[in-house]
Amino acid sequence: MTTTPRLSVLDLVPVRTGQTSADAVAASVALAQAADRLGYTRYWFAEHHNMPAVASTTPPVLAAAIAARTERIRVGSGGVMLPNHAPLVVAEQFAALEAIAPGRIDLGIGRAPGSDPVITQLLRISGPTADVDRFPDHVTDIVSLLQPDGATLRLTSGREYPIAATPAAAGAPTVWLLGSSDYSAKLAAELGLPYVFANHFSGEGLERALELYRSGYTPSERHPAPETFLTVNAVVAPTAAEAHERALPQLRQMARLRLNRPMHALETVEEALAAPADELADELIAAMRGRWIIGEPDAASARLRDLAVRHGVDEVMVVPVTGAYAAEPADASPGRVQTLELLAGALLEERATNPPVE
Template sequence: MTPRLSVLDLVPVRSDQSSADAVAASVSLARVADDLGYHRYWVAEHHNMPAVAATNPPVMIALLAARTSRIRVGSGGVMLPNHAPLVVAEQFALLEAAFPGRIDLGIGRAPGSDPVTSFALRHGAGGVDDQAVARFPEYVENVRAMLEPGGVGLTVQGRTHPLRATPEAGSTPPVWLLGSSDYSAQLAAQLGLPYVFAHHFSGQGTEQALALYRDGFRASDAASVPTTFLTANVVVAETEEEAERLALPQLQQMVSLRTGGPLSPQRLVEDAETVGISAEHEGLVRAMRERWYVGTPDRVAAELGGLAERFGVDEVMVNPVASAVRGTDLASAPAREETLRLLAKAS
């Protein structure tokens, strides 16, 4: 089968880039995805990480939606325990008003950062870590209710006050639940929400999570049937050798992340080749690489089709993780753009 294609973007920062360069490169990437017919373009939320500039999804969504014309733009996702539900509802109600029918609100429960940064975020959102995570289902429902045109009624001292995310909503963005565990799958099924399992990050437990979601799904106004797609780390190039070269910097970053090593901006390809992979981490790299889709256009397109067929989905969201060679224009990500172009042509 040939699945519909979408894009996930963490707004990576290379060792030769500033944050401004990384944002400009993502704007260019989104425009390429828009022109090629990709269905949606989601940006993640991560904080205090040297290689990731996607700290504020609503701001990035506004930038990207303003520079594209057709593609759906959304969050993959907003880490709701970091924020007051009303703030999230207001942000996405305003985005939907500005770009009606093109906004997705993907919501997650993970911290998206280190414990210290998470505490700083969540303390500012009105609670401490344990409270914010424990109240996640309540927060999700609050956001959904406040996005509705009628809003919600907030009772204070015996009086009910109307609370709306925006004064006159003409439409509301669809809400998706995101997760990498059984918890979010079960909650999405219970609430009748569309759901996405973080297959690109975990690579394990996908089948069980989707089965829990589909088996326990309760139809709702948000979705009449289980609605889901898969995410995948992807690098496509004209040759297998070039694709593997371009994937190496991100593989090295994931090794550091998984082993507690020092995090740094994404290396350029030449620098990554100089560093290489240590013998003690070769097994970890092989295990991760087996779950990535790296290679020539026809082969990767066929493998993504097989992934979609295996898990019974009609959409795959690709995270183009290719780095760049020395001398690349700082405000661009040519290898990431080429991944999208070659994959679209082969699909």
Template sequence: MTTPLAVSVLDLLPVRTNQSSADAFAAARSLARVAEDAGCTRYWVAEHHNTESVASTNPPVLIAMLAGVTERIRVGSGGVMLPNHAPLVVAEQFAALQAAYPDRIDLGIGRAPGTDPVTTWALRNGAGDEEIVRNFPHYVQQVMAYMSPEGARVQVAGRTFDIRATPRAAEAPPVWLLGSSDYSARLAAQLGLPYVFAHHFSGHGTEEALRLYREGYAGEGKPRTFLTVNAIVADTEEEARELSLPFQYQMACLRTGKPLVSMLTVEEARVTEWPLSDTGLAQLTASWFVGTPDRVAEGIRSLAREHDVDEVMIQPVAGAYASEPADRDLARERTVRELTERLRVD
């Protein structure tokens, strides 16, 4: 018997050359409904800023939009970049979401800026990075305290005040720590929080990060974690590789410092000059799962067994052809639908 896996989705809301931001939002709503109908566990949106190819700039707003067009699937952030925001503001946003959509909201928190240095400066109103990053563990604990039904007590000018993110919270949404380094694994273990290592970034360091997290876990019950993967499925290996070209091009630009443009269509990616060699591209996408549905599903299942997880979060990195509707991402929808169907079957 094959052990079924829980399947979830990570979405950066890609914006391609023939789409507006409104089109990208419509495509995300469609993809979220596909994920729910397929039986996915959760649907998370990332936080990135000032990037032509990414419409996922404001997770709380997007979560409200996506939770409003679905009924059962958990919707959350993958993640909110906490150094960009006041802890109380994040707590207020997610306490409100939890009240509006009980037991359906996840707050995933990360430490990276999610953008370039100039935009980071604008987000933080010129505040220095060093102090914010140094106080990150305290800020995480502040968010959790403010969201709790009891709220937090703070000392200001020798007096004690109560602060609550929402007047009468019934419960707080679960907080997950996200990261791509040992730091986040150790902090999640220390705070007893569920943890996700960004395996989809490069595929390196996952085993060590999960070991540190599991061995150091100081919370109640068992440590909770899952894997993130980049995946594309199509009828043939050749078609799947072709669909991967637009996302590959974005990653190549990111790694080489070339300016990021709107996501290319497949046709545009075929004829565009690339900033990386074939060898460099192969290294960049070595951890991606690209191919036919059965083959990709088996590869993901094998990875889950290797790292002893029972949930995988798929970032569907399939591009689109120019003739496809602007308000849909058909190949991304198919990737989610077919992989969920295969991975959840026992």
């Protein structure tokens, strides 16, 4: 292992003031192409619904667009919220992605709804997909369906019925379990699957989740040893002052979410700076600033390196939560690209000259 981690990206396709959904997607396509060019390992899309500032509603669709516009980076979901979908449909979508970009697809699976109770009911109106208690069975079903040989269903008549996610698979996506509690850590260990804790969302319980996963891991044929990495919100700029300004829109948005206040499109930096003081929100923002990576390149890369070493991981997935100034183009996100460029310059070049010792 090296003290210089690999870098990856988690994208929620943020929508800010003055942007359309088309603008936001165009900006994310450009961001993914930058990540591909810079040497990032993987690029995942989250699944969220009915949120004015988030356009990543359908990870498979977005992953297909990115796979077609990049050359080497792994693409996938971080994650598909499985209780919202039929397992066979998820398996078919990601088998199709594997055919589009062989050897480059990750299927990250989560158990949370990804929205509020009303939207959750709309997503699960068909009934069977809402059976959260069957989540472990649905995960194992998907893993089986994605294999080249598919799976076999035994009917009540006793007859065996073969099912495959695609007719002639040559390979399968890598399946990851995602979570922010002990549940997914224990299940990933039991099933012998890679696991990621949603550290960017909360950070509470990270050490316990990783310990449960690693100590309880059951080796599987495809994953003989536990595999995990960290996620973290990051804003990097040439100066610390600019980084803290660019972090403010997303910090304020997260504070609104945690205080259960009405959500709207992400503010520009100018709008966030001009907002009146808010004692409750400011307390939350101060706490989040301490957990996020915000600063100039040397300081930010040092914190990322320390985070990876402290938790024994060889990869960190950054969520580039970098806000935009009002004058910046609607169909681009120069601040988010800048974050990836500055981290790559500080860490990926260092890793290339000091490869890990196995």
